[in-house]
Amino acid sequence: MQDLAFEKLFSAQSYAQSYLSALRVKTGASNPHDVARVAIVSWYYCIYFSSQASRQLPRNQCPRNCQTFGRRCATRSPAVGAATRPRRRTWAAASPSPYYLCPSQWSRDAVMKWVQALNFEDRVVVGSMVLTLAGVGVGALRAEPRAFGLTALLVMSLLLMSSWLTHSLRLSWLLLVWADRRPGRAVGRLGACDVPGAHWFTPITSAFSCWRRRHTCRWAGR
Amino acid sequence: MIVVQFGYLALRLAERWPAGRVLAGLTLLGLSLPPWYEEFAAPARAWYYPARGWMLSHTPVWIILTYGGCIFSIAVLALEGYQPRAWGRAVVSGMLAGAAFMFFGVCGYAWLGQG
Numbered sequence: 001m002q003d004l005a006f007e008k009l010f011s012a013q014s015y016a017q018s019y020l021s022a023l024r025v026k027t028g029a030s031n032p033h034d035v036a037r038v039a040i041v042s043w044y045y046c047i048y049f050s051s052q053a054s055r056q057l058p059r060n061q062c063p064r065n066c067q068t069f070g071r072r073c074a075t076r077s078p079a080v081g082a083a084t085r086p087r088r089r090t091w092a093a094a095s096p097s098p099y100y101l102c103p104s105q106w107s108r109d110a111v112m113k114w115v116q117a118l119n120f121e122d123r124v125v126v127g128s129m130v131l132t133l134a135g136v137g138v139g140a141l142r143a144e145p146r147a148f149g150l151t152a153l154l155v156m157s158l159l160l161m162s163s164w165l166t167h168s169l170r171l172s173w174l175l176l177v178w179a180d181r182r183p184g185r186a187v188g189r190l191g192a193c194d195v196p197g198a199h200w201f202t203p204i205t206s207a208f209s210c211w212r213r214r215h216t217c218r219w220a221g222r
Numbered sequence: 223m224i225v226v227q228f229g230y231l232a233l234r235l236a237e238r239w240p241a242g243r244v245l246a247g248l249t250l251l252g253l254s255l256p257p258w259y260e261e262f263a264a265p266a267r268a269w270y271y272p273a274r275g276w277m278l279s280h281t282p283v284w285i286i287l288t289y290g291g292c293i294f295s296i297a298v299l300a301l302e303g304y305q306p307r308a309w310g311r312a313v314v315s316g317m318l319a320g321a322a323f324m325f326f327g328v329c330g331y332a333w334l335g336q337g
Binding site: 121122125128129132133136137139140141142143144145147148152155156159169170171173174175176177178179 | 223225226227229230231233234255258259261262263265266267268299300303304306307308309312313315316319
């Protein structure tokens with residue numbers, strides 16, 4: 001056997017054992033997702049070097065690189081077509097993400113990471129927006145105008161309570177900006193009619209409300 | 223409510239993004255999200271807009287543009303006006319927000335609402 005091939009045999013064998021050992025260690029990791037990509041690479045190289053070492057002995061040849069070795073595996077191996085070519089150039093191989101083998105897992109983890117990054121105030125505000133859309137959507141589906149007022153009251157209660165509970169300066173400041181005729185108007189919408197005088201809490205915003213109301217029509221009987 | 227919701231989003235996003243991107247993103251969100259309130263009002267039999275000028279389903283286009291302008295002004299006022307415990311600035315910002323709502327409403331109606 002040539003010296004180069006002999007050297008390659010032992011180096012491949014030691015690499016294979018090294019990667020096998022790394023794989024054994026990774027099975028004890030608390031979160032398998034953190035080491036998934038490294039484990040896959042280790043698994044690949046473990047198989048690659050094991051196969052390379054096993055092919056040195058009968059043929060007394062040393063493939064110079066992965067591509068040559070892969071080409072030989074693909075053309076001369078008894079299991080032709082059963083194995084993936086080494087270092088295959090695909091989007092998956094080029095992706096730095098450890099989750100590229102499972103996009104659904106990736107998206108779920110991304111959403112979870114995003115949700116975990118939200119603090120309590122963020123969740124309240126995002127929740128209030130979802131509640132608003134859901135409330136008016138239900139009102140539209142059931143042809144029930146009072147759903148608008150009920151939704152507004154629920155969202156207002158949610159924002160006021162969370163501001164009170166969290167002592168959030170941002171929410172308190174914004175609630176003061178918003179504190180105009182809205183509470184009275186929301187109560188009014190429970191009956192789909194505005195409370196008389198509720199518009200005059202702040203004259204300017206009421207002007208906009210009156211302006212917009214001039215261009216809307218009420219349903220008959222309301 | 224949209225003052226609190228979108229003002230908070232503006233303040234929170236400004237921690238990560240530059241102000242221009244926050245304003246652009248929130249204005250686009252304002253053009254797409256709050257008009258659903260008006261859109262759902264007609265099937266809920268709460269109120270409706272008579273078909274005059276450009277309409278997108280049940281909602282006039284000038285109302286959609288007005289919402290975009292309102293959200294833009296809310297974001298600007300939140301970014302420029304917010305200081306912790308500066309309650310006087312909050313009152314002034316509220317009045318300026320009302321004036322901006324009126325301004326965008328009148329401009330939108332004058333431009334597209336008369337049909």
